[in-house]
Amino acid sequence: MALMESGTGQVKGRMGLGVLRGLGQAVLDQLYPPGCACCGAPLLSEDGLCGRCFADLVPITAPYCPVLGLPFAADMGPGALSAEALADPPPFRRARAAAVYGEIAGALVSRLKYGDRPELARFCARQMARAGREFWDEAPVLVPVPLHASRLRWRRYNQSMLLAQALGRELSLKIEGHAVLRHRKTRQQVGLSGTGRARNVQGAFSLRPDALAALGGRNVVLIDDVYTTGATVRAVSRALLRGGVGAVDVLTFARVVIGDDLPI
Helix, strand or coil: CHHHHHHHHHHHHHHHHHHHHHHHHHHHHHHCCCECCCCCCECCCCCCCCHHHHHHCCECCCCECCCCCCECCCCCCCCCCCHHHHHCCCCCCEEEEEEECCHHHHHHHHHHHCCCCCCHHHHHHHHHHHHCCCCHHHCCEEEECCCCHHHHHHHCCCHHHHHHHHHHHHHCCCECCCCEEECCCCCCCCCCCHHHHHHHHCCCEEECCCHHHHHCCCCEEEEEEEECCCHHHHHHHHHHHHCCCCCEEEEEEEECCECECCCC
């Protein structure tokens, strides 16, 4: 009987703590209302955009290259590939992104990545779920692009892991956050050319010895924040395929359209 009473007291205590936290959050929302992630306009939740900024976010929709996901200016017909996919076929099967990298998408990525705004992963993941709808019937495993341990200590979190976790909750998919090891510290890709980026990450990744068993024979969707030249996701895809993964697809929140300057 005493045990039952004790357990009930613990439950009531936890419920009371939850109520207090909820009240505290309500008070904070009144004093400091959540704002748009880009312009700061008041919102009902802390992880989204106002109507104006959302309208300025450029989604990537069909028609696009079925391999690289690059948007086409006009419908090129069934199976038509982009010149980039023909000239340099990637090791992964397909790449998709939710939005074109521009002012709004760039602000979201920057604040998620460097601005200590991890809650923005939820908004980004909702857009990514739509963009990757071709992938979900296979019930793949989500694998985030890893950070080197030293960079993770400095940044405190891996934005790709946050995106994978939010996407996993959204779609009830399994996440293997430590399937790939980034065993060599690379310099940041910002400012490097496409060739320089590829050279920078060459040989930087490997599959952990127990990863294949953890993946359970399922295909992988590789998660990252931005697809710029594809150097990083190509390198990680090669590591996964060398390790025995059957197929790899790539999903990012934003994508730099080839022909634009490399902004990041």
